[in-house]
Structures are given as structure tokens and as C-alpha cells.
Amino acid sequence: MKKRTKIATLLTTLALTASMAACGGSSSSDTTTAAAGSSAAAADTSAAEAQTVYRTLDEIKESGTINIGVFSDKNPFGYVDENGEYQGYDVYFANRIGEDLGVEVNLVSTEAANRIEYLQTGKVDIILANFTVTPERAEEVDFALPYMNVALGVISPESNVITTLDNWNADDQMIVISGTTAETYLINNYPDIPLQKYDSYATAKNALENGNGVAWANDNTEVIAFALQNPGYEVGIPELGNKDTIAPAVTKGNTTLLDWINDEIKSLGAEQFFHADYEATLIDTYGADYEESLVVEGGEVPAN
Amino acid sequence: MPDLGIEVLFKGKNMLRLLGGLWTALRISLIAVVISIPLGILLGVLMTKKNRMLHAILRVYLEFIRIMPQMVLLFLVYFGTTRSFGWDLSGEVASIIVFVLWGTAEMSDLVRGALISIPKHQYESCEALGLSRTQTYLYVIIPQTIRRLIPLSINLITRMIKTTTLVLMIGVVEVLKVAQQIIEANRMNSPNAAFGIYLTIFLLYFLACWPISLLARHLEKKWR
Numbered sequence: 090m091k092k093r094t095k096i097a098t099l100l101t102t103l104a105l106t107a108s109m110a111a112c113g114g115s116s117s118s119d120t121t122t123a124a125a126g127s128s129a130a131a132a133d134t135s136a137a138e139a140q141t142v143y144r145t146l147d148e149i150k151e152s153g154t155i156n157i158g159v160f161s162d163k164n165p166f167g168y169v170d171e172n173g174e175y176q177g178y179d180v181y182f183a184n185r186i187g188e189d190l191g192v193e194v195n196l197v198s199t200e201a202a203n204r205i206e207y208l209q210t211g212k213v214d215i216i217l218a219n220f221t222v223t224p225e226r227a228e229e230v231d232f233a234l235p236y237m238n239v240a241l242g243v244i245s246p247e248s249n250v251i252t253t254l255d256n257w258n259a260d261d262q263m264i265v266i267s268g269t270t271a272e273t274y275l276i277n278n279y280p281d282i283p284l285q286k287y288d289s290y291a292t293a294k295n296a297l298e299n300g301n302g303v304a305w306a307n308d309n310t311e312v313i314a315f316a317l318q319n320p321g322y323e324v325g326i327p328e329l330g331n332k333d334t335i336a337p338a339v340t341k342g343n344t345t346l347l348d349w350i351n352d353e354i355k356s357l358g359a360e361q362f363f364h365a366d367y368e369a370t371l372i373d374t375y376g377a378d379y380e381e382s383l384v385v386e387g388g389e390v391p392a393n
Numbered sequence: 394m395p396d397l398g399i400e401v402l403f404k405g406k407n408m409l410r411l412l413g414g415l416w417t418a419l420r421i422s423l424i425a426v427v428i429s430i431p432l433g434i435l436l437g438v439l440m441t442k443k444n445r446m447l448h449a450i451l452r453v454y455l456e457f458i459r460i461m462p463q464m465v466l467l468f469l470v471y472f473g474t475t476r477s478f479g480w481d482l483s484g485e486v487a488s489i490i491v492f493v494l495w496g497t498a499e500m501s502d503l504v505r506g507a508l509i510s511i512p513k514h515q516y517e518s519c520e521a522l523g524l525s526r527t528q529t530y531l532y533v534i535i536p537q538t539i540r541r542l543i544p545l546s547i548n549l550i551t552r553m554i555k556t557t558t559l560v561l562m563i564g565v566v567e568v569l570k571v572a573q574q575i576i577e578a579n580r581m582n583s584p585n586a587a588f589g590i591y592l593t594i595f596l597l598y599f600l601a602c603w604p605i606s607l608l609a610r611h612l613e614k615k616w617r
Contacts, residue, residue, distance in 0.1 A: 142475070161570065162577040169574040171405025176578075198566055206468070207564075210475040318581065374581070 142211035143340035146349050149214055154193045157183045158213035161198035165374045166219040178370045179217040182236065182337075185362065186215070189353060205229050208340045215350070216338045223333070231341050233350040234388025235334030236363050241271050242309030243326040244297070244316055251304040252325040257282050264302035266293050271306040274330045297322070310383070314374050327382065334390060351388065358387020398586030401579045402593060410575070411590075414568035415597050418557040421485060421565070425492030426550050432493070433500020440505040451501065458498035464559050466491045471563040484565040492553055499549055507541040508534070540616055547609040551602045568594060 149155050159179050160167035167177040175183075175196045187194030199207055199218050207213045208230045221239060222232050243263075245251040262285040265272045275282055285302045287293040294315070297305045305312065309327055316322045337354075339346045357363065363384045375383065402408050440451050458466070471487035474480040482490070511534055519529040561570040572590045579586045 142479075161566065162573040164577045164580050168578045169410075169571075170578055171401075171407050171575070173406055173410050198561075198564055198570065200562055203468075203472075203562060203564075206472050210472045212472075212475065212481070212564075 141342075142209065143343040143346070144211065144214055145343065146345035149346070150190060150192060152192075154195050155187055155190060155215070156195045156197055156213040157186070158197045158199040158204060158207050158216040158218055159183060160201075160218045163219055165370050167217070176370065178237070178366055179219060181366045181370050182363075183215075183217050185357070186350070186353065190349075204338075208338060211340055214339065214343075214346060219335055220338050221333050222336050226338075229341065230338040231343065231347050233337040233339065233347055234354045235336040235385045235390060236354060236388070237335040237385055238332055238383055238390065239335060240309045240327075240332045241274055241306055241329040242312040242324050243304050243306045243329060244312040244322050244324050245304035246297075246300070247321055247323050249303060250323050250325040254279050254282065254326070254329070259283065261303040262301070264293050264296050264305040266290060266307060269307060270333075271308070275306060278330065310375065313376075313379055317374070317376055327379070332390070334385060354388045358389070361386060396585045397589035397592065398579070398583040399589040399593075401575060401583050401586045402589065404579075407575050410571050411568060411593065411597065414566060414571035415601065417485070417565065418560075418567040418569075419554065419601055421488045421492060421560060421567075422550075422554040422557050425489050425496050426553060428489075429493045429496030429500055430546065432497040434504050436497060436501035437504020437508060440501060441508050455498045455502055458495055459502075463491065463495060463556055464562060466495065467559060467563050484560065484563045487563055488557070488560040488565055492556075496549065496553055500546065503542060503545045503549065504538070507538045507545070510541060511537055536616075540613070543609050543612055547605055550605055554602055555598065568597060 144152070159175060159177070161169050161175065163177070165177050167175065167179040170176045180196065183194055183196060197207070197213050199213070199216065201218075204216050204218055204220060205226065208216055216230070220226075220232075222235065226232070243251055243254070257279065259281065262283045263275065264285050264287065265275060267286045267288055272284065272286065275284060285296065287296055290311075293305060293307075296302055298319075304325070306329070309324070309329075312324050313327065316324045337350055339350070363386050364380065367380050367384050371383070372380070402411070436451055439447055442448070461469075467488065470491050471482060471484060474482055474487075515533055515537070516529060519533050524532070557567055558569045560567055561573075566574075572594050576587045576590050
């Protein structure tokens, strides 16, 4: 008799848990509609998002911790060193933000593909992950003032340095990596240049070394680093096309935090903070020659 | 001997960090396994029942989880719950929830399959012997089912361990993420480190999954 009641209780408990699990399954299917197509659905879900997802400046100060999303595997912008400590250009700035706000910094490892999602759900307060400002992204998040420049660059062997894309010899081919901004830019602006497309960095690198193409177009930070590591190559065109900038981003509408960051970037300009940052973190990779062209100080992009 | 860049493993705390990452991966998968196996068994048993309503619900649940890529489920649970309900789950909790949902669904189908593969005469013989329903399950059906289930569930468990590589997408730093961090941090001075590090990860996963296979083989022999 006793045994039977025990079994009965056990079964009831299990059945309850199971029904909960089943509900969990079906309710998450409801959220599919809300979360699928993340960005596009953002506006429609406003009904579901009754509460504001982000934390204001005061709330962050009160909590004593700021969550900042950085890359953990993009040397030298945000990476983790052999002792498990975050390092890099973005991290250097993140730590300064924490110091000036008087709060602890909690660095969160993000991926290129989930940076916007992190901000839109308020899971981080700021993204400092080498985030290039684009009009599409600016619709999803709020960008602060920039702290770095990026552009395209073209690298070629020292024996035949390419310094201009005008009057291109139609027999020569340009190496690009598929899907990069370099590819799009060249197709749109120099349709006459024959492109040799590769899927990965490694294969493009081999192609340049084997002389399959006369030059390689890529992000200028990449080609500059390549030239420094591989003697015999020179960045003939360090800046090509539109200059893009890299800036901190906050959740759309978080104006208190955005204003604070903008003021911070302006006041840091007085002490040449980002030059110090470059010298601490980027100089080994890019050398001193590119300091002026890569660093944006005080949020002011020099007109060119 | 080609240069595999193994030396970066011995820099600073790199080896310890990799092992810490492996522990994170194992913790997520093992907690999920411990919760989802009993739940899966229960749901599997319920699926063999004739109740239409119950059957439909469980079927929808199973198909939903089976069709969705785990990556989408992770995003749904981690970001989706914040968007829709304002829950701020940590990456690790979200991963455990997804792995439990997934493990339970797959396990329930394995159990259902194992149960219906028990021939009808086994039940009828029990009835002829005058065994009660509980006794029939306890002494005849379940022991046979478990034997059929072992290789299948081992397959599921090792798959769950290996699929933890996806949780890096929701900010959980597990062994693969640590590996990428180490490789990138040494991009300049040891460009070949990727080979050595991935080889190490292969060994780590092997060491984590091999004992489970051994245990399964042992059980299969013991219960033959």
C-alpha cells in the first residue's frame, strides 16, 4: 500500500514537470514570431517590450558595474592574453570608461554577428567591438562619436608598387576576399579592374605571395599589418574610397549614456587619450607611421 | 616535425584556460543530460499512450525542437526571452535550457522507439502470468528498453557535449572560444598555433567523450 502511494506521488510529480517542459516548448514557439528576423521585427515587438531594455547612466552608476561588449579574439582591438586578461585598443578605452564613471567594468565576449542583438536586449550597456559605423546599423543602435578610422588599402610587392587605380592595365588582376567591402567598392567604382576572388584570408595571402595578382585590396588595417609582418611588400594605397569610422554604440534611445560617452570622448581629446591608446596597443601591429591616419581624437574626423 | 605552435599552450595560463573552457562545456552538457534523460524517458512513455491530445502536443514539441537549428534555439532563449518577457538569463542558464529542451525531445523519441520495438507478446505473456501493469513495466519492459536505449543515448550525450561549441554565440566562453582567443592573441608570433591548438581541443573532446563510450560498452556487456 505504502509503495503504491509512493509510486503515485512520483508519477504525479513527473507528469507535472513534463507538462511544464511541454509548455516551455510551445511558449518558446510563440516567441519565434517576436524574435525571428530580429532587426526587422524590432519595431513590431514594441508592444511586448513594455519596459525599456537599457539602463540609464544613473542606473549604471547605482549598480556599480557597467557591461561592455568587446571582441575576445580580434587581436589587437579586443583579445584575451595568455593570463586570461582582456587587452587591446577597445579594451583600453573600456577600462577608462569604467574608471571615469567610477564603476567596475564587466567585459562581455561578443561576436560580430550578435553585437546589435546584445544592445537591443540591453544585455550590455555599450558595444566597443571594432564596430564600424554604417547607415544600416545606425537605424538599429545609437553610435557615439568615433574613435578610429578605417578605410580600404591596397598592398603590392616592392618590385612593382601600385600607387593608383587609375589607368589600370587590363592584363593585371587585383586580389580581393569575397564578401568584403573592398570587393563591393571595386565593383562599383572601378568596374574595369579584373578581380581575382578568394574565400579566405589565407588563400588570398598565398595568391599575393605567388604573384597570381599584382595587388591585394582589403581593409587598410589588414594590409598595413601584413606589410609590417612580411618584408618585400608595400602598402602603395593606404586609404582608398570612403573613410569609415569606428565608434562606441549604445542601445537606441539611451541618450543619457550616449551623451556621457560623447562628452567623455571630447574631453579625452585634450589629453590625447586615443594616441596613448594606440601607442599602448596598436603600435606593435601597425607601426608609428599610421598613428595619425588611424586614430580619431576628440571625436573629430579630419576632413580630407 | 612540422611547427604546430604547441608552445603557445605553455604560455601563461593558456592550458589552464583551455581546461577551464572544457569544464564549462562539460558542465552545461552534463547538467542538461542529467535533467533531460529522465524527462525524456517520461515523455517517451507518454508518447506511446493512446491519448490523442497528449500525442499531438508532444509531437509538435518534438518536431519544433528537431527542425530548429540549435543556434536558433540559443538565440531564441537568450535574446528572445529578454525581448518578450524581459528575463535576463545568463548565457550559461540559457544554454542549459536549450540543451534540456533539445535533449528531452530527442530522448523521448528514442524511448518511444525502444518501447514500441518491444514485441507485443512480451506484454501478453506478462498478462498471462498475472503481473500487474507496474510489474510488467518494472520487471519486463523497462529492462529490455534500457538495453536497447544505451547505444542510442550515448550517441545523444556525446552529441550534446560536442554541440556546446555553439554556446560561444551567446557569450559563454567555452573551450572553442578560449582556443580562438589563444590563436588570435598569438596571430603574429605563432601563426601556426591554430594547428596545435585545434589538435589539443580534439584530444580534449576525445578524452571527455571516450569514458562515456567505455561506460556504455561496459554496461552493454554486463547486461547482455
